[in-house]
Amino acid sequence: QDQSKFNKQADKLQQHLKNDFFSLSFLVQGLADFRPERVAGHNGFNINYGRFKLSGIFDNKFGYNLQATMLKSPSVIDANIYFKPISNLSIKTGLFKSPFTHEYLTGASSILFIDRSVVVNQLGTKRQLGIQVDTYTSNQRFRFTGGVFNGNNYGGNNNADGHFQYIGRAEAYLGQNSTSTAKVGVSISHEQKDTPATSGNLQSTFQGKQTLIGSYFSINQNKLLLDGEIIYGWMESPNDQEYNPYGYYFTAGYDVTPVSQLLLRWDSFSGESLTGDMDSIVAGFNYVPNKFTKLKLNYILPTDRAAEYSNFLAAIQIGF
Amino acid sequence: QDQSKFNKQADKLQQHLKNDFFSLSFLVQGLADFRPERVAGHNGFNINYGRFKLSGIFDNKFGYNLQATMLKSPSVIDANIYFKPISNLSIKTGLFKSPFTHEYLTGASSILFIDRSVVVNQLGTKRQLGIQVDTYTSNQRFRFTGGVFNGNNYGGNNNADGHFQYIGRAEAYLGQNSTSTAKVGVSISHEQKDTPATSGNLQSTFQGKQTLIGSYFSINQNKLLLDGEIIYGWMESPNDQEYNPYGYYFTAGYDVTPVSQLLLRWDSFSGESLTGDMDSIVAGFNYVPNKFTKLKLNYILPTDRAAEYSNFLAAIQIGF
């Protein structure tokens, strides 16, 4: 009964703010972060997300996304336009998530834990300025996506070095039915960077030639969820030093009730002298009291240092 | 008749943009600032406010606010989530106005003068990242609010020093009827600051231990308005120097016509060597031609320096 009130509001909201050609969304998430011992920062409160998004598509052909955050500057997150000449083909240009990792391409309101895995944060290719082609086979079983990007994120709203980043991905969808879905994918990224980014993750601040290969899977069966991802990098600095940072995560999840979920993750990353290693186990509990609200509790236990460096995180989000 | 046109538009706007679960608001205010002699700055034009806000509550239980300004960066003003398990109790987390001063908690479009009083600007606790509990007695006569905050405003979206700011407030509502309302309140704030904020008001840039006590009242009776507030501070620097900055304002207002109001304020602040003293009389005239527009004229006469340093301000705002 309580749930049906929310459903009615959801329907009204849907009619009011969501059309094919215009949809307004927003996401706010507050966070409390506590650690008995800290390497950096202080215990306290943060805002994770404070965003709004305009999106839509005209006549199922010409679509757009404009997403902005209130928390940093410039505030742009997504600003792109896409064209679908036929239903299985989409050509997109502007600023958007490059087609590389499974977890990074999962939306901020839908990721399993409060933070993404270390390997995705360190080696994943993020939002880029560029152009991509995205296509499905007619039976929707296979998807191929490839694009050319500036390679330096939104940095300065231009290409920092005249070189481009090339990214390609193949995905297969197996056994999509009412109680189970399965997805596997493999992706590759290559770029030459003459100008390292002043900020960002390892792969965007490194200078030199870098190739990344990633592979991932995601399985939902009844109440069970399994997903995992591995990214391996070949990075060659201008003085011919080669580095091979890599990492992976593996997640198991179980729906304890229809509105709550327990999660466990092995999260591992090897920075190979470019940045620190990180190994940890993450336990998570998600509670979804209604369609618009989610509570997340995470406990991160480092397995490569003392338990005092454990991290307790509590986040609450509202969004639609 | 003219007024009824605006009322019709207001109703349409209300239906169109204001729902329980989603409400869009905005506020724009332009300002002209002239002084015969100036200590700083130049005569000219400014924009005071250029903001929009998304807010709502689902099933009267899960609410949110997201407010952003176009005039500074990061643009976040409010980003918070609240939960009302019962109607007299609200638990709020994220970024929001800490429960301390009467005038600071009055919204930007509703404050009496163009600027807030000096004591509120200097010693008032402002927006903070944290968590608060807000509760009313069942007869709605008394309200108690208390919270724990990072204590360094939005600065860096984290806690600058690991210490927290504790704020509590008690409010009483007396004689609420159709022609008169009265409110009195008392509030206290305590924090230890190891890292002074690089910008903000006196209480946020001071380093050391600081306790603030405030008290205020606000009375509306027929066409008459009276309000006032006093804040007193105990500030102890790390080398055991103690300072007691304090200040107060007292305002009298009279509704000359249903759409215009005359105001007079005594505004006093003593910075006790931490910052300059300030004593002035502010005369104000507000004109509200319709529900969406307000014109404000302010004349500020300093009583502690020559009349040439008087300040003439004219502001016009549109918002809903």
Added chain:
Amino acid sequence: QDQSKFNKQADKLQQHLKNDFFSLSFLVQGLADFRPERVAGHNGFNINYGRFKLSGIFDNKFGYNLQATMLKSPSVIDANIYFKPISNLSIKTGLFKSPFTHEYLTGASSILFIDRSVVVNQLGTKRQLGIQVDTYTSNQRFRFTGGVFNGNNYGGNNNADGHFQYIGRAEAYLGQNSTSTAKVGVSISHEQKDTPATSGNLQSTFQGKQTLIGSYFSINQNKLLLDGEIIYGWMESPNDQEYNPYGYYFTAGYDVTPVSQLLLRWDSFSGESLTGDMDSIVAGFNYVPNKFTKLKLNYILPTDRAAEYSNFLAAIQIGF
């Protein structure tokens, strides 16, 4: 038939998001920029525009505009309020486009080429904080606009030097009928600048006394379009050096089909030792597949340097 689908969506969108008193608009434009040889920057992708706008007018009397970009900070573009006591008179204050050039006052989604002309970018007066009066003769044949502005754009949200910029413009509309329109105008701007802007165009970064005179015309007849503009400047530096930068453009356009247009422009600017000269021919092709989408291709051939410095630009925009 395809076009009628878009028209239906346009009508629904109009009803949904566009009222007299509240209208939401947005504009996203992605750009690819390639040159065989470059003086500065690198070939790659950019975002030109990522904006949203709230605007409206209550009872045809009190209006507002709030426009923000996601691409820079502070994000404010327009923040103004206007009052129309009678239909032929408007008084506007806040931040808005100062009434000087024809092309700069043409909206971002409607300008003919991807970039505005060099003379308008270098000598045109841009958005300013101030106040203006805008009036039409009763037959709508003549329009006079004049205003007083801070003179340093939005820089710091204040007047940088206490001097004001005075701008006036007269426009005449000739032969407005169903197949042809014609407009001519002349404008003047004068200011004394004690503090040069740290960024902006030539006229805003110059220090000293400066007077600018501009004149323009714009003719649409059947499928033909002709427009042009000239701006001439008198700039006197504090050490009595005088400079006379000036420039002009002339454009011819032809509607090849109802949804596509060919354009040719002569674009010339003489910086007179204050900044570089620039002479080029710009060829453009615009394609408008529907009311919300526009594709622009531009080829810029410099006539004062080698053809290798030619610039190829492709832009796609979605907006409403």
